[in-house]
Amino acid sequence: MHPCLSCGACCAMFRVAFHWMESDDSTPGGVPTVLTEKLDAHRLVMNGTYSEPVRCTALDADIGHYSRCTIHPNRPSVCRQVDASWEYGTPSPQCDKARLAHGLPVLTPADWPPPKPAVDARPKTAE
Ligand code: SF4
Ligand code: SF4
Numbered sequence: 001m002h003p004c005l006s007c008g009a010c011c012a013m014f015r016v017a018f019h020w021m022e023s024d025d026s027t028p029g030g031v032p033t034v035l036t037e038k039l040d041a042h043r044l045v046m047n048g049t050y051s052e053p054v055r056c057t058a059l060d061a062d063i064g065h066y067s068r069c070t071i072h073p074n075r076p077s078v079c080r081q082v083d084a085s086w087e088y089g090t091p092s093p094q095c096d097k098a099r100l101a102h103g104l105p106v107l108t109p110a111d112w113p114p115p116k117p118a119v120d121a122r123p124k125t126a127e
Contacts, residue, residue: 008067009098
């Protein structure tokens with residue numbers, strides 16, 4: 001299972017701010033405006049991420065056990081930019097900070113399965 005699906009720590013750690021143009025008021029299929037509040041003249045924030053304790057309103061999680069973003073296809077660009085540590089071969093400071101703050105160990109390369117060998121899917125032909 002992907003480690004994020006049993007985590008959710010970063011969605012309960014950081015302010016999630018983004019340009020208002022990303023909202024579905026402006027961009028079809030964008031971030032649901034109803035789940036946001038105005039931060040300043042140019043930015044919105046996800047509800048729940050600009051107050052203590054931080055927890056995004058779109059998060060469906062028991063942190064450390066189960067986690068889903070309920071607007072995953074429409075989540076803000078900043079959410080897409082947070083990689084899980086070692087998913088792409090390097091540590092992620094935001095991931096590590098969030099996991100440690102929630103009492104979870106940081107991810108290591110061992111948390112990711114090795115890539116499967118390529119399978120030759122070409123149809124067999126008679127010799
Ligand atoms: S803190 Fe890391 S492992 Fe947890 S949900 Fe965020 S990116 Fe995934
Ligand atoms: S929008 Fe989704 S990915 Fe972004 S902080 Fe909220 S729950 Fe997490």
